[in-house]
Amino acid sequence: MHPLTLTGLGERRHLAGPGTDLETHIEDVVQLIDHLDAPELVLVGHDYAIHPVLGAADRRPERISRVVHLPCRRTATPPSPSSRTRKSQTNFFPA
Template identity: 50%
Template sequence: MATYVLIPGMCHGGWTYEPITAQLRQQGHRAYPLTLTGLAERSHLLNTAVNLETHIQDVVGLLEAEEIEDAVLVGHSYGGMVITGAADRVPERVDSLVYLDAVVPSAGDSMWSLVSDRERQWYLDVAETGYAVRPLPFFDPRATGHPLASLLQSIRLTGNIAARRRDYVYAASWDGQSPFTGFYERLRADARWQTHALDSKHNIMRDAPDGLLAILLADR
């Protein structure tokens, strides 16, 4: 039995993993879809203080509270920042990392530094509060504003990540150029990583659930 902690991307909540969560549990695994502070059903907590460190602590807090010591941390898109930070903070609680069409940061990186000018333009389209990035029009109706500070803050890493396994799952059917191609191409040449390409748009959980499930369950 494996324990999966599922981290959504920008503007989304734990609900984005609903189909995958149900199937993992049906097969006897533990699955924790986590909504980060300030998003979805926790959007009432959004303020100027919510940043990347807040979201990393969301994951660390869950691992500690549930006494999880063998976590498979799964991060979609922005969630790659979060699972990287959490694995660095509590390496003794993390077995493996799965990046779903996600950023893979090094120390000092931020979402702002890792994305294209097109993505940065989106980040600057903030709501009336001045600190929440608006969901894009084609997002799920449940999507909410995302804390801008979490995209601007650089990640602090100590180099303690000791995950047994690291997977990168690339969505190969973007409309136009994918901002994640560079990560995928770089990691394909790294023997420490297992890389996978699925015929899917960015929302892999929705568009390629069967292929994703097979990857999550392999050798676990």
């Protein structure tokens, strides 16, 4: 497993800038795919991270054997300010 925290989130929040967007996050995932030795990967995206995972899978389809989405359970209570700093995590598993 190779967890990845997207640019601008969690411990990488200091890297955020005005141009940090979905394209930045797709590139984060593509770069990790390119640096892993496994010929095929299973990408797992939690909540928002499914979007960059799908974008990266589209750019490296020959490396991806499966994409898994782990949705969160929605609640009626809005998120607390501290929950907004939690990282969106993407995991990679060799196929």
